Amino acid sequence: TVEVVEGAGGRAAAGPGRTSRGTDTAAAVPQADGQPYAAASVDKQQPYVGEALLYRLEVGVPTTLRRRGHPQVQVSGWDALTDEPGLEGHWTDRQKSVDGQRYRIDEVAVPLFSTEAGVIKLEPSQVAVEIVQRGRRVVGLESNPLELTVRPLPSRGKPDDFQDVVGRFRMESELDKAELATGGSGVLTVRVEGFGSLRGARPRIELPEGLRAYDETPEVRAWATDSGLRTEALFRTAVVPLQPGNYTLPPF
Numbered sequence: 001t002v003e004v005v006e007g008a009g010g011r012a013a014a015g016p017g018r019t020s021r022g023t024d025t026a027a028a029v030p031q032a033d034g035q036p037y038a039a040a041s042v043d044k045q046q047p048y049v050g051e052a053l054l055y056r057l058e059v060g061v062p063t064t065l066r067r068r069g070h071p072q073v074q075v076s077g078w079d080a081l082t083d084e085p086g087l088e089g090h091w092t093d094r095q096k097s098v099d100g101q102r103y104r105i106d107e108v109a110v111p112l113f114s115t116e117a118g119v120i121k122l123e124p125s126q127v128a129v130e131i132v133q134r135g136r137r138v139v140g141l142e143s144n145p146l147e148l149t150v151r152p153l154p155s156r157g158k159p160d161d162f163q164d165v166v167g168r169f170r171m172e173s174e175l176d177k178a179e180l181a182t183g184g185s186g187v188l189t190v191r192v193e194g195f196g197s198l199r200g201a202r203p204r205i206e207l208p209e210g211l212r213a214y215d216e217t218p219e220v221r222a223w224a225t226d227s228g229l230r231t232e233a234l235f236r237t238a239v240v241p242l243q244p245g246n247y248t249l250p251p252f
Contacts, residue, residue, distance in 0.1 A: 034101055036061045038071075038127040040143040043228055048151050049117055051166040052197045052229040055110045057125055057143060060103040063095065068130040071106055071141075077123035080150075081112045089224070109224035111197065117152040121145065161204060167196015167231070171203070175249070180241045188213075188249070190235040195228045202235050205252050210245055214238040 037060050044053040059071045070091045089110035096105055114120060127141040153166070169192055177186040190203045198220065207213050216236040223230055241247075 033099070034062055034064075036065070036067075036129055036131075036139050036141055037098075038125065038141040038143040040122070040125055040146055042146055042148065045147075046149050046151055047114065048153050048166050049114055050153070050164045050199070052111050052113060052195075053148075054224055054228060055112050055122070055146075057108050057110075057127070059106045059127055059129060059141065060096075060098060061106075061129060061131070063102040063104050066132045067104070068132050068136070072128040073108070074126040075123070076126075077121055077145075078112070080116065080118070080120045081114055083110065083112055111222070111224060111229045113197070113199075114148070114150040117150050120148040120150060122148070163199075163201035165196065165198055165201045167194055167229075169194030169196065169231075173203075173252075175239065180239070182241050182244060185238045185240045188237045188239050190237075190252075191233070192235070193230075193232045195230055197222060197229055198231055198233055202233075203252050205237055206250060207239065208247050208250070210241065210243050211247055212240045212242060214240065 039058045039060075041056050041058075042053050043056070044051065047053045057073060061067045089108040091106050091108050093104060093106050095102055097103070122145060124145050125143040127143065129139045129141060131137050131139055171190060171192045173188065173190045175186055175188050180186045188205065190205075192198065192203070202215075202218055205213055214237065216238065218236075219234040221232050
């Protein structure tokens with residue numbers, strides 16, 4: 001509930017004011033036999049339409065070989081998938097033991113979505129690794145193919161204002177002032193965080209008559225984690241009272 005009182009001028013006025021890898025989805029590392037390898041996996045094999053999934057590509061090179069730069073990758077069969085706007089995959093590197101031998105691992109996780117239901121076959125990724133040893137040579141690798149079954153969203157219980165956001169999120173809100181003066185403004189902040197992608201959606205806030213809303217540019221961050229695509233967003237709205245009174249903001 002917000003109480004609005006007369007401002008200093010005595011007049012009501014309006015103004016303007018961003019995996020865990022399941023055992024059934026992770027690709028098994030092939031028999032490396034001391035050679036470089038490439039292995040692909042996804043964190044979900046049966047995602048819903050619009051649900052974020054992470055495509056991971058792991059490239060391993062024995063530490064006895066010196067490689068230069070990150071691998072170069074070409075993909076195909078992704079026509080039925082779309083990536084997350086403004087979010088690109090980034091390489092990370094580490095070391096691990098494969099078949100008793102130490103490997104340097106480069107891994108990239110790319111968030112993807114499907115816009116329609118059905119079976120999607122991802123062709124093997126083509127990987128080029130530059131090895132520096134007695135000269136320079138490029139080693140060509142091929143990952144394993146993958147197959148996804150994208151499920152349609154259930155129609156039962158679907159809200160009329162559904163914004164095609166699929167994931168697990170928590171939302172909380174607060175108003176910076178419990179009392180506003182006419183001619184002034186308060187800021188309503190809505191925080192949304194969880195796993196999945198908001199894909200441009202934002203809370204729909206309907207203020208009661210007598211209050212006017214001015215949406216600010218949202219702050220949204222998204223990044224790949226071991227548990228999936230993590231998203232945090234802040235939505236701020238300037239609330240400007242037009243006339244005095246007591247107002248209750250409805251749920252949204």
